[in-house]
Amino acid sequence: MASQIVIVGGSLGGLRAAEQLRTNGWSGELTVVGAEAHLxxxxxxxSKNVLVAPDTSALSxxxxxxxxxxxxxxxxHVEDVSWVTGTEVVRAALADHVxxxxxxxxxxxxxLVVATGLRPRRLPIDGFADHRHTLRxxxxxxxxxxxLTAGTSVVVVGGGFIGCEVAAxxxxxxxxxTVVEPFAAPMLRPLGTELARTLQTFHEEQGVDFALGRSVSAxxxxxxxxxxxxxxxxxNGTELAADVLVEAVxxxxxxxxxxxxxxxxxxGVLCDNLMRVEGRDDVVAVGDVARFPNPRFDSTPRRVEHWCVPGDTAYRAATTLIRGLSSAERGEGDPAPFTPLPSFWSDQFDIRIQGFGRTEHADRIEVLEGGLSPGWTSAGVVVGYFRQSTMTGVVIAGGTPAQxxxxxALLEGVR
Structure with missing residues (x-):
């Protein structure tokens, strides 16, 4: 068996890949390279605790x-992993393994494990760097x-989950x-019109303003x-007072x-269902940088930007890489299809929004439990997302852990 695996990317995906490689029997050298100085x-x-929680407000x-x-x-079992932090890989020669x-x-x-993740996009406007922020x-x-001090005027550009969490x-x-959002409602693509507008009203009741269907020009x-x-x-020429600008685009x-x-x-990096980078036995990818097909839904390779993805893909990628580096195992038949169930959550004020599966491509959206009328937050609401009569996703806003x-579990049983 080969002796050295390098993981490029020192965040959650890199850590989970290292753990899974050791769990699955890799005993050779293992090095993780991360751009951040932190482990x-x-x-x-x-976007929540670090920004406003009293117990973290003064911590370095x-x-x-x-x-x-x-x-x-x-x-x-990963204590012997070598961590190279504070630098990034700038060039790879895959043919030479360098x-x-x-x-x-x-x-x-x-x-090689590709785990370099994502970086925030920025508005194509220069200036005021000290007052402009992303959150990654x-x-x-x-x-x-x-x-974020009391009385400060904050404009958040982008009404997705991160933008709405920062606004809260x-x-x-x-x-x-004020949240500036080019679509007709915040979180519209993942949630659909009714739930998105209900959550917009919820934010407005807490004092958040919205400028919908708009973009920033200057x-x-x-x-x-x-x-x-x-x-x-x-x-449209509207001027919004802004001491701080958050770009969540x-x-x-x-x-x-x-x-x-x-x-x-x-x-991202195109992978097969084994998480191999375009069929290479010695290169795999994990996390939200990886674009792979999930036959739970269809055969189209997609990136998934959810917290669960690094762990799910690391498990698959580790077994694939070890198998690819072992001549004894390489000729064996492929394992069962990799069909992870995506999940996400977002805490906004005192409401948790939790979703499972795919919601963006639904052709029918139905309230399964509760309702979207005023007062919905007390009991919560469960919304199902269907495509060609098959439920592909569910979102629970509020509600209980049991729900x-x-x-x-219900969605996991749908194939």
Missing amino acids: PYNRPPL ATELVNHPGIALRRRA LHTADGRTLTYDG TLDDAIALRDQ SARRAGCRV LVGRSSDPEALGAVILD GSQPNVEWLAGNGLDLSD RLRHK
Whole structure:
């Protein structure tokens, strides 16, 4: 068996890949290369707990990495994994099994795991860098947290889950908040019109304003200090006061380091159902950088940007890579199809929105339990998403843990 596997990407996907490689019997050398200075941590709390929770409000990045709920426990069997942090792989020569890092290192490998994840997209407008934020890393969250003071005017561009979570946290911090969203309602694509508009009303009741069907055309400085952000100008000429701008306008995969190797990098890294990168026995991908087919739904390769994906794909990728590096196992038949059930959750004010499966391509949406009339938050609501009469997804807004488990089990049984 080969002796060296390198995992490129030091976040959750990289950690889960290392764990699964060891769990599945890989005893050779294992190195993880990560761009961040921090060891892996939990990202979902960044838009919520880190921004407004009293017990984290004064903590540094080093303290937060070890804080309960943010820290990711590393299992004992990965204690011998080598971590190279604070640098990134900038170029790969897959034919030669060589990687080059930004700080001048050259790494060789027998097996490679692509786990480089995503980075936030930015508005195509220059200026006011000190007052503009994205939210992907712990350092991003700390920089934003320090500017969310009571009375501050905050404009959030993008009404997806991250944008709405940030809006809720900013309101809880006492800020004046406006969400700018090009669609007709926030979270419209994953939730559908009725539930999205219901949640918009819920946000408005908490004091969040919305500018829907709009985009940002310009940024202007304050009259008293032109170097400081003062307002956001929308495409219809509306001017929104803004001390802080949060750009939650989507993400793009970190794949540039793989250019020049003949790969399809048009939307992440194209993989087969085994998580092999375009059929290569010695390269696999994990997490939201990987575009793979899920026969639970259809044969179209897709990226999935949900928290559960790194763990699910790491399990599949680890067994595939070990098998691909072992001449004794390579000729055996392929395992059963990989059919993970995507799941996500979003905490906004005191409501948890939890979803399972695929919801974006539904041709019918139906309320299964509860209702969307005023007062719905007390009992919650369960919404089913169907395509050609088959339920492909479910979202529970509010509700109880028992409801979530029951509907997840129900969806897991649908094929």
